[in-house]
Amino acid sequence: MADEKIVVVVCGAGFATSTAGENEVKKLARELGINVKLNKRRATELKTVLSTMKPDMYLLMTPVTVELNAPKVNGVPFISGIGKDEALEEMRQILTAE
């Protein structure tokens, strides 16, 4: 089986902003031909995530101050449209690493 990348999309309190981030990850995964398991989590749930998961990448739709156990990408460009290409490139590099 091809290995699967685990991505955690972190949003403020619910689902609205993470939806935008999630779509971008799905598109990129299709383009790269890789399997991605998406997990949407609230910022308040991060503690649990950190103690139970070892994702390949975090996509942050809201600022996070705690130290994470995987590379992170700022996802706000997928809402604003500003800096979108750069954010996509960062994700591409992380998801195609090793």
Add this chain to the structure above:
Amino acid sequence: MDKGTTENQVFSKNEIHAMISDETDRDQLIHLLAAEMAKYGMVEPCYGASVLEREKDFPTGVPTMPVPIAIPHSERSHVYKPGIGVAVLRNSVKFSSMEDPECLLDVKVVFMLAASLNDEHLHMIKDVMEIIQDSELVNTLLTAETTEKIEEILHKEFSKREQKR
């Protein structure tokens, strides 16, 4: 023809209600928009308070071009009909940026979302994200002279996307 609507106006599945406002106070504006949305049966009467509460922890200002936009919303309160309350501001209202709460943005257009976690509503959110990234479209909203025109433009944009699904 009345109030600037055209004969061929298309309607999307979403409730869209717009206002053009001189308001400069964020909280007042949120209450105004929420009251408007509650009037059309989209949300509970307490929606404004719920949105403000959420805004404290998770601000919704977005540093878009040509002008900053805000997408206040709340998932802690019931939503009856999916849609948006739109305010185009003659002045501007300060919202904290969702990227950095310390950074205050002079927001010119507010899209207050009424959505819950089901597919239909998620489609709408996706559409809103596309719409706020379209600077040309945002410019047409900024220069629209009537609320009917704003609603017409947005219904057209949403229904264009709905038809492609």
